[in-house]
Amino acid sequence: MKALKKLTLALASATFWLLLWFGASMAVGNPLILPSPIATFARLAELSLESEFWKTVGSSLLRVVVGIAIAIPFSALFAWLCSSSKIADALLSPAVTLMKSVPVVSFILIAIFLFDRSIIPSAIAFMMVFPVLYENIREGIISVPRELLEMARVFRLSFPLKLKRIYAPAIAPYFFAAVTASVGLALKAGIAAEVIAYIPTSIGKKLSDAKSYMEPADLLAWTAAILIIGLLLEYLLRITLKRTQRRRTNVKAD
Amino acid sequence: MLRLINLSKEYDDKNVIDNLTLEFPQVGFVAICGPSGCGKTTLLNLIAQLTKPDGGRVAFDIPNPKISMSFQEPRLLATRTAAENVNLVLGDKKATLPQAEELLYELGITDTLLYPDELSGGMKARISIARALALKADLYLFDEPFANLDKENVLLCTEVIKKCTSNALTVAVIHDTSLAERIADKVIFLK
Ligand SMILES: Nc1ncnc2c1ncn2[C@@H]1O[C@H](COP(=O)(O)OP(=O)(O)OP(=O)(O)O)[C@@H](O)[C@H]1O
Ligand SMILES: [Mg+2]
Numbered sequence: 001m002k003a004l005k006k007l008t009l010a011l012a013s014a015t016f017w018l019l020l021w022f023g024a025s026m027a028v029g030n031p032l033i034l035p036s037p038i039a040t041f042a043r044l045a046e047l048s049l050e051s052e053f054w055k056t057v058g059s060s061l062l063r064v065v066v067g068i069a070i071a072i073p074f075s076a077l078f079a080w081l082c083s084s085s086k087i088a089d090a091l092l093s094p095a096v097t098l099m100k101s102v103p104v105v106s107f108i109l110i111a112i113f114l115f116d117r118s119i120i121p122s123a124i125a126f127m128m129v130f131p132v133l134y135e136n137i138r139e140g141i142i143s144v145p146r147e148l149l150e151m152a153r154v155f156r157l158s159f160p161l162k163l164k165r166i167y168a169p170a171i172a173p174y175f176f177a178a179v180t181a182s183v184g185l186a187l188k189a190g191i192a193a194e195v196i197a198y199i200p201t202s203i204g205k206k207l208s209d210a211k212s213y214m215e216p217a218d219l220l221a222w223t224a225a226i227l228i229i230g231l232l233l234e235y236l237l238r239i240t241l242k243r244t245q246r247r248r249t250n251v252k253a254d
Numbered sequence: 255m256l257r258l259i260n261l262s263k264e265y266d267d268k269n270v271i272d273n274l275t276l277e278f279p280q281v282g283f284v285a286i287c288g289p290s291g292c293g294k295t296t297l298l299n300l301i302a303q304l305t306k307p308d309g310g311r312v313a314f315d316i317p318n319p320k321i322s323m324s325f326q327e328p329r330l331l332a333t334r335t336a337a338e339n340v341n342l343v344l345g346d347k348k349a350t351l352p353q354a355e356e357l358l359y360e361l362g363i364t365d366t367l368l369y370p371d372e373l374s375g376g377m378k379a380r381i382s383i384a385r386a387l388a389l390k391a392d393l394y395l396f397d398e399p400f401a402n403l404d405k406e407n408v409l410l411c412t413e414v415i416k417k418c419t420s421n422a423l424t425v426a427v428i429h430d431t432s433l434a435e436r437i438a439d440k441v442i443f444l445k
Contacts, residue, residue, distance in 0.1 A: 150304050151329045154321060155343045155389060165342060169333045 035217040044221040057229065060121070060203040064190040067125025068183065074126075075133035082134075083141045100131045108193045117197050121204070124193040125186035129178075132185070136178035140171030176241045183237060184230045191226060255280045255319075255423045256301065256393060260310035263296055270296045273310070276442065283416060283424045285434035288444035294427040295326055297444070298395045301425065314393075322391035326398050326427075328378040330370040330385075336377075337366035340385045357384045360414050362407060375402040383411055387418040394419050396426035400433070412437050 018037050025036040035043075047053045078096070082089040107127055111120045144167055152162050194204020203222055210218035256278040263271040270293040278284055286294055299305040301312055302323050322343075330339045340354035341347075355366045361380045370378055379402040386394060396415070400408045415424065416437075428434040434441050 147325070147327065147329050148331070151323075151325065153304065154302055154323045155385075156320075157342070161342070161346055165331055165334065165346065169331075 032214065032216060035220055039217050040220040040224060043217040044224055047218075047221055047225075053225075056201055056203055056206060057225065059201045060191060060194060061187075061229065063121040063194075063199075063202070064125045064183075064186050067122040067127075067190065068129050068179070068186055070122070071126045071129045071133055072179075075130050076137055078130075079134050079137035079141060083138055096131050096134055099127055104128070104189050104192060105196070108196045111193070112197055117199060120197045121190040121193040121199060121202070125190040128185045128189040129182040132182040133175070133178045136174040137171060140174035141167070143174070144170040176237075180234060180237045180241060183233045187226065187230050187233070255315055256425075257313045257315075258301075258310070259313055261297075261300060261307050261312065262309035263293070263300060263305065264308050265296075271300065271307075275310075278423055278425065279440065281421060281423055282439040283419070283426065283437065285426050285428045285438035285441045286444060287428060287431050287434050287441060290429075292444045294444060295397055298323070298397050298425070298427060301393075302395055316392065319392040320390070321393045321395065322386045322389040323395040324382040324386040324397065324399055326401075328370070328382040330378060330381060332370050335367050335369055336363060336373065336381050339370070339381055340388050343385055343389045354384070354388060357388055360384075362410055376404070376407060379403060380407065380411060383415065387415065392422055394422055394424040396424070398427050398429060401429065408433070 021037050025031070025034045025039075028034040031039055078092055082092055104124065104127075108120065108124055111123055115123060148166050149162075152166055157165075191202075191204045191207070193199075194202040195208050197204075198208060199205055203226060206222050207219060210216070210222060258274050258276040261271055261274045261276075262269065274297075286297065288294055296305065300307055302321055303312065331342065334342065336358060337351055337355045338346075340357060341351050344350040344354060358364075358366050358381065361384050363377055363380055363384070365373070365377075370381075373381070379399065383396070383399050386396065394415075399411065399415070403411060415426075426438070428438070431441075
């Protein structure tokens with residue numbers, strides 16, 4: 001009953017915003033300035049019938065996923081180093097602060113000078129998720145119960161065993177929450193990088209072309225596609241998160 | 255086996271262990287008694303080398319002795335079953351799981367597949383004892399192992415502890431002085 005109520009509410013809200021969009025497009029009265037939602041989704045449906053569409057979506061997604069996949073071991077290593085050594089922390093924390101506070105476009109433009117164009121979207125996705133992952137994994141490490149680490153020390157548990165049985169269960173919820181929170185971020189930034197670096201076979205290039213050739217329906221259709229991909233990814237991650245998250249976590253020492 | 259030489263430990267300028275010198279026998283069951291807050295847990299932590307002394311030292315007559323311990327709290331992994339918690343100190347391999355279960359049966363725990371949050375305080379205490387006994391050690395430390403147990407279980411656990419540690423030194427903090435005098439080979443009073 002509760003789920004039904006929630007669904008009705010969500011549908012009502014979506015209808016409201018779509019109607020507002022529809023009204024606005026009627027008021028503007030020019031599909032070359034603001035296409036209606038009907039025109040936009042019709043265009044999206046049309047695009048999705050072409051194999052080119054799926055190739056483009058796949059390529060963009062792959063670039064972002066590569067960036068995230070590389071960021072995971074690096075952020076874990078950084079978090080580990082910084083929480084075990086004050087010197088490492090002092091040395092590395094400015095780098096993280098820099099990554100967090102420098103505007104994405106600056107990074108993209110600098111990257112265009114430094115790297116081969118093709119790796120820029122992945123590099124930017126990396127930059128976006130790294131600080132989020134790093135900070136969450138660090139918090140997870142701090143949350144590991146000291147009493148259990150003492151227990152492990154007395155029983156001389158091997159490092160892999162400690163990692164598997166004490167650290168991993170404590171860090172996992174922080175880690176998965178960080179990944180879920182950062183995919184959307186990485187997707188948006190990665191596509192912005194594709195626009196600016198004008199990457200072939202990319203959603204970013206499609207957006208850029210739509211703007212250049214004055215095709216607002218394409219622009220909105222691709223934007224809707226990004227939105228749907230982002231929501232879908234987050235939904236899939238939430239499901240896996242729920243599955244992997246065991247009922248029990250080592251929050252208490254007993 | 256174990257000697258404490260001029261051992262001192264202070265917390266916030268308060269001497270918890272003050273220049274303590276003690277010699278322990280090679281093997282046997284030694285009980286430590288004393289009022290709450292007198293430093294019994296601190297002493298066990300010093301012996302287990304979880305805490306650094308501010309003065310003096312803890313000396314063993316064999317290099318790198320194997321020490322096993324059950325803490326004042328159970329300190330079990332919430333994500334693992336009773337048997338898996340015991341098996342942890344045996345290397346966490348499937349092959350040793352029956353051995354861990356066997357030890358739990360001896361201590362009167364038959365629900366070896368339950369998780370710590372499904373167990374009573376007394377059951378968790380016995381799992382912690384089983385985990386300490388699972389390891390073949392030169393020195394066994396128990397911090398209030400019987401605090402949460404009824405009379406029958408105290409007798410049962412004492413028997414199993416004595417059987418498993420017959421070739422080692424056992425140091426147990428026991429709150430109940432008369433119980434300590436009944437079961438220990440030697441009783442040490444801390445002030
Ligand atoms: N980490 C610590 N920091 C500051 N003070 C501490 C710390 N650990 C213990 N103390 C103090 O040292 C004293 C001895 O503590 P300890 O835990 O060894 O007592 P105990 O004899 O085991 O008591 P109980 O029978 O209640 O378990 C207490 O006054 C306690 O407040
Ligand atoms: Mg104590």
